[in-house]
Amino acid sequence: MTRHVLVTGANRGIGRSIAAAFVDAGYTVSSIHRSGDLPEGVHSALADITDTDAVNAAFDALEAEHGRVEILVANAGITKDGLLMRMSDEDFETVLDVNLAGTFRCVRRATNSMLRQRFGRIILVGSVVGLMGNPGQVNYSASKSALVGMARSITREVGSRGITANVIAPGFITTDMTDELPEDVKKQYEATIPAKRFGAADEVAAAAVYLASDAAGYVSGAVLPVDGGLGMGH
Template sequence: MLRAPPRALPPRRSGKVRPLNRSVLVSGGNRGIGLAVARAFAEAGDKVAVTCRSGEPPEGLFAVRCDVTDAGQVERACKEVVREHGPVQVVVANAGITRDRLLARMSEDDFSAVLDTNLTGAFRLVRQAAGGMMRAGGGRIVLVSSAMGLYGSAGQANYAASKAGLVGLARSLARELGSRDITCNVVAPGFVDTDMTQALSEAQRARVLGQVPLGRCAEAAEVAAAVRFLASEEAAYITGAVIPVDGGLGMGH
């Protein structure tokens, strides 16, 4: 019996993104997860710029002062990065804050400030970078969300709402920009060993880790590895995805 020959797969489109020497921009890249992400790209040979609102700029990385709640500052920062490294090919929206309070004690300012930084700030950054990506014919967008955006957390209605919003933003952009060979994905870390979590008491840490099947917190480098993968050529056919790095805390939420 004759069989039709297998149909050839269309060639994989890779746009203008290359594994090394790309222009990468990471917001909130001077500490914690953002710094680990920036270092991971730099170690792979990319040209990395970070934004920082306060604190010392990280050694060995091109840093620009930028408050992502200010659209003018975001625009100026992105132009500065383009002058230094060329059009942004990979953008990682990581800048974020917390103002944890129970609903009854949460003010409108507590709620709006967190959304303006974590969600609208990501929108401002991506909007600036996307134009150059479209002109170049490709790019990678990664939004750093949180397991709490999927799982929920008492006392963090503002934070969880902002991080859940990043999922909707990413999936809308994935549909909008996919034809331009621009992917947009989300990494959702769980309990990560950073300055913020180290400030918790032993009892608080034990309570949180008791919910994590792997029984430990993540290293920032483990989150960075997931981000770098989503920005790689190996992930060229992944878009609109949410990758949990949470030790099993969310279990698919």
């Protein structure tokens, strides 16, 4: 039987490319998503990752049909940008609840299955901004840097059971999230990226397929940048 990978938020953006890449690589692919449609061949369970019961029920339903989840790609995430002095409690808490606590809810449930399988690959989608910081993104960068601590603690907790946990740190990738940026801001970012361009979602997907592979079994607690060189040294 092929390995079962679950990608959160595979209805658009980076998650959609990741799920499609796993389908192409021959995996059984599922997604927990809260809206939209999924790439061909990806099994669906609707849930908002801020809801623990909904996340657990979605895992239960997908596993009943397709077997235990062995690979989790925790991709779903949001931004609510604003300068620190004007950032509301709500904008801070909402971003943390989706990006950090939402990831935690999925990781906790997935690890239950991985321990039984004595195999697991936990891949958290962080951000270059988590380690470099970015004005206007105190909430977002805090949520993403926390994923590094999460992956490393998971590695120390269950690394002896065939489970790895890593963070992919994308730089600026062309999706709805970055389409929101004003043109002049995009140009400024491009100028500071050594590759002089935004990345493509497929380039992040390739890193996820690598980290999920048997070949990556000795890579754990790592942060893998996919950022055109933007974050070097961070």
